[in-house]
Amino acid sequence: MIVARTIREVREKTAQWRRGGQSVGLVPTMGYLHEGHASLVDRARAACDKVVVSDFVNPTQFAPNEDLEAYPRDFERDCKLLEEHGCDMVFCPSVEEMYAPNAATYVEILDEMPKQLCGKTRPIHFRGVCTVVSKLFNIVQPDKAFFGQKDAQQLAVIRRMVRDMSYGIEIIGCPIVRESDGLAKSSRNTYLSAEERRAALVLSRAVFRGEEMFGSGVADSETVLAEMRSIISAEPLARIDYVSAVDGETMLPVDEITDGVLVAMAVYIGKTRLIDNFISGGPQ
Ligand code: AMP
Numbered sequence: 001m002i003v004a005r006t007i008r009e010v011r012e013k014t015a016q017w018r019r020g021g022q023s024v025g026l027v028p029t030m031g032y033l034h035e036g037h038a039s040l041v042d043r044a045r046a047a048c049d050k051v052v053v054s055d056f057v058n059p060t061q062f063a064p065n066e067d068l069e070a071y072p073r074d075f076e077r078d079c080k081l082l083e084e085h086g087c088d089m090v091f092c093p094s095v096e097e098m099y100a101p102n103a104a105t106y107v108e109i110l111d112e113m114p115k116q117l118c119g120k121t122r123p124i125h126f127r128g129v130c131t132v133v134s135k136l137f138n139i140v141q142p143d144k145a146f147f148g149q150k151d152a153q154q155l156a157v158i159r160r161m162v163r164d165m166s167y168g169i170e171i172i173g174c175p176i177v178r179e180s181d182g183l184a185k186s187s188r189n190t191y192l193s194a195e196e197r198r199a200a201l202v203l204s205r206a207v208f209r210g211e212e213m214f215g216s217g218v219a220d221s222e223t224v225l226a227e228m229r230s231i232i233s234a235e236p237l238a239r240i241d242y243v244s245a246v247d248g249e250t251m252l253p254v255d256e257i258t259d260g261v262l263v264a265m266a267v268y269i270g271k272t273r274l275i276d277n278f279i280s281g282g283p284q
Contacts, residue, residue: 001079001082001083001087001088001089001090002088002089002090003079003089003090003092004089004090004091004092005091005092005093005094005097006093006097007093007097007098007139010052010089010091010139010140011139013089014050014052014089014140014141014142017049017050018141022049022050023047023048023049023050023143023144024048024049024050024051024052024140024141024142024143024144025044025045025047025048025050025051025052025142025143025144025145025146026044026052026053026054026136026137026140026142026144026145026146027040027041027044027051027052027053027054027087027145027146028053028054028056028132028133028136028145028147029053029054029055029056030055030056030057030058030071030187031055031056031057031073031074031075031078031092031187032071032072032073032074032078032187032190033055033077033078033081033082033187034177034185034186034187035177035185036148036150036176036177036184036185036186037053037081037148038081038085038177039148039174039175039177040146040147040148040174041053041082041085041086041087041146042085043146043172043174044144044146044172045085045086045087047144047172048142048143048144050088050089051086051087051088051089052087052088052089052090052091052140052142053082053087053089053090053091054090054091054092054093054136054140055075055078055090055091055092056091056092056093056098056132057071057073058098058128058129058132059095059099059128060099060106060124060127060128060131060132061124061125061126061127061128061129061132062125062128063122063123063124063125066122067188067191070191071187072187072188072190072191075092078090091136091139091140098132098135105131106127106128106130106131107127107130107131107134107161107165108126108127108130108131109126109130109157109160109161109164111160112250112251112252113153113156113157113160113249113250113251113252114126114127114130114153114157114251116153116244116246116251116252116253117153117242117244117246117251117264117266118153118266118275119153120241120242121241121266121273126153126154126157129154129157129158130157130158130161133145133158133161134161134165134167137167137169142169143169143170144169144170144171144172145158145169145170145171145172146172146174147171147172147173147174148173148174148175148176148177149173149174149175149176149277149279149283150176150177150184150185150186150275150276150277151275152262152264152277152279153251153262153264155171155173156248156249156251156262158171159171159249160249173283175283176276176277178204181201181204182201182204182205182208183197183200183201183203183204184203184204184274184275184276186274186275188272188273188274189274191271191272192269192270192272193270195237196237196269196270196272199235199236199237199238199269199270200269200272200274202231202232202234202235202238202267203232203265203267203274203275203276204276205231206228206229206231206232206243206265206276207228207263207265207276207277207278209227209228209231210224210225210227210228210263210278211263211278211280213227214257214263214280214281218257219256219257219258220255220256220257221245221253221254221255221256221257221261222255224245224257224263225243225244225245225263228243228263228265229243232265232267237269237270238267238268238269239267239268240265240266240267240268241265241266241267241268241273242264242265242266243263243264243265243267244263244264244265245257245261245262245263246261246262246264247260247261247262248260248261248262248279248284257280258280258281259280259281259284260279260280260281260284261279261280262277262278262279263277263278263279263280264276264277265277
């Protein structure tokens with residue numbers, strides 16, 4: 001596996017691959033990799049000739065009060081996992097490599113969608129995500145890029161950016177990978193104490209209950225959301241940021257849960273903010 005630290009190295013190698021007629025898949029990550037990330041790499045491995053994984057904790061998507069400094073990092077372990085899953089190149093630039101000191105150009109969707117759900121508590125988050133993913137697209141120039149349904153709003157935002165900016169890149173959404181007890185895998189799970197780890201199960205429990213209610217024919221959003229909220233509120237360590245049912249593309253609230261509606265939540269367990277979701281009727 002090639003370990004590339006500069007934009008130039010990535011450009012040269014991927015250009016060589018493209019000249020040789022090989023397709024390139026990109027999996028953007030912030031590192032501290034787990035089986036959720038690995039599932040994206042496996043999917044890319046199956047769909048493309050060459051797989052590039054970026055491993056970069058992107059400062060522009062963190063607000064000053066967020067966990068940029070504390071965000072877990074273990075590059076050696078990441079490389080081991082990536083090699084095991086057949087990654088061809090990992091791109092792990094420094095912040096200075098990605099952002100010139102006076103970098104001031106951003107990619108931002110001037111619409112309601114990035115302001116909904118996570119955008120309410122994280123107003124600059126999706127601007128940072130769009131900017132870094134746009135840069136990664138320009139650097140790697142992949143044929144396909146792979147994102148997890150775990151970050152459902154991010155996936156919708158990226159699809160919108162790709163459409164609006166005419167990136168000729170196919171965006172592939174991949175299912176949520178969970179721990180055996182249901183908790184969605186996340187690099188941030190490492191922040192949880194043993195007691196919080198147990199308490200964090202209210203997220204997946206609420207997701208499964210919501211899915212079950214939808215499956216048994218309950219279509220009224222408030223009925224489903226109220227039941228999900230009551231499951232979460234019963235846990236003293238949990239504090240709801242939001243539990244919402246929204247249109248899968250616009251991210252705007254819907255009164256009725258029909259196929260393709262995104263039912264998403266963000267919940268603080270102690271100081272750790274976790275997210276989970278389901279799409280009614282499964283991904284469209
Ligand atoms: P992150 O490193 O958290 O920025 O995530 C990088 C990519 O991995 C994003 O596209 C995430 O949606 C995806 N991802 C993270 N956790 C999971 C999971 N549990 N299942 C599937 N994909 C995931």
